[in-house]
Structures are given as structure tokens and as C-alpha cells.
Amino acid sequence: MTSFARGLNDAPKIAALAFGIGSFETHLHSILYFAGIALAMGIGSIVSGLRVTETLAEKVTPMNPQEGFASNLTISLLVTTAARFGLPVSTTHLSSGAIIGIGLKRGKEAVRWKVVLEVVLAWIVTLPVSALIALLAFWFLTRIS
Secondary structure, eight states, X not given: OHHHXXXXXXXXXXXXHHHHHHTTOOOOOHHHHHHHHHHHHHHXXXXXXXXXXXXXXXXSSOOOHHHHXXXXXXXXXXXXXXXXXXXXXXXXXXXXXXXXXXXXXXXXXXXXXHHHHHHHHHXXXXXXXXXXXXXXXXXXXXXXX
């Protein structure tokens, strides 16, 4: 259910990327755009997704199967509802919040706050680094055309 919700949430992002690629005046068919983007997202999930999943599932707080199910059910409902209303949400942020909530149910000491801090710092660094990469890509692409 969480995977379905993630796909539902990410579909507009994929469409936006396809339209953006289409603005480069290439003559590739739109299905190839989607296939290429899906392939890139799949490779990204294989390369980094497992590490993120392991961190959330095993390093933030201990969970039993029932707690993991409750967390995934909550994430799925929130992401699906947000997608239905066109609200921009991050599945990873919601997952982190749900998992931290599971830990807080046992008390503050059940959450490994150092791991949570590392995750938050990664989120803070991602935005400016992504902006810098986009700026460099834009600069490079405008120079070669």
C-alpha cells in the first residue's frame, strides 16, 4: 500500500519531468521519456533507496511487525489523501514522522535522536545542493545550445 501511495504521489513529478524534457525539442516519443525517467528513478531507488529504508526501519527506533504495519498504514493513508487533493508531500518525511511517533509511544529514550539528527541534516543539505546542481546544469545547457 505504501509503494502504491508513493507511486501515486510521484506520478505528477514524473509527468513534469517528461514535459520539461519535451521542451528541449527532441523528437523522442513521450513513452520513451517516461521509460527513461522510470529507469532513472528505479536506479536511484536501488542505489540509495535501500539505505534509506534500512535507516528508517532499523536505526531510528525498534519496531515490532504490528508497529511497522501501523506506521505503513498511516503513511499510505496520508500520502494517498494528499495525492488525491494535489497536496505536495514527501513520503520519506511522512515515513520518518510516523516511525518517530512509534518510538515516542515508548518514550523519548526509545528514539535514537542522533540518527534523527543525521536524517534532518541530510534534508537541510539536499535543497541547497540540488539548487546548485540545477544552476550548474542550466548554465552548462545554455552554453552548449
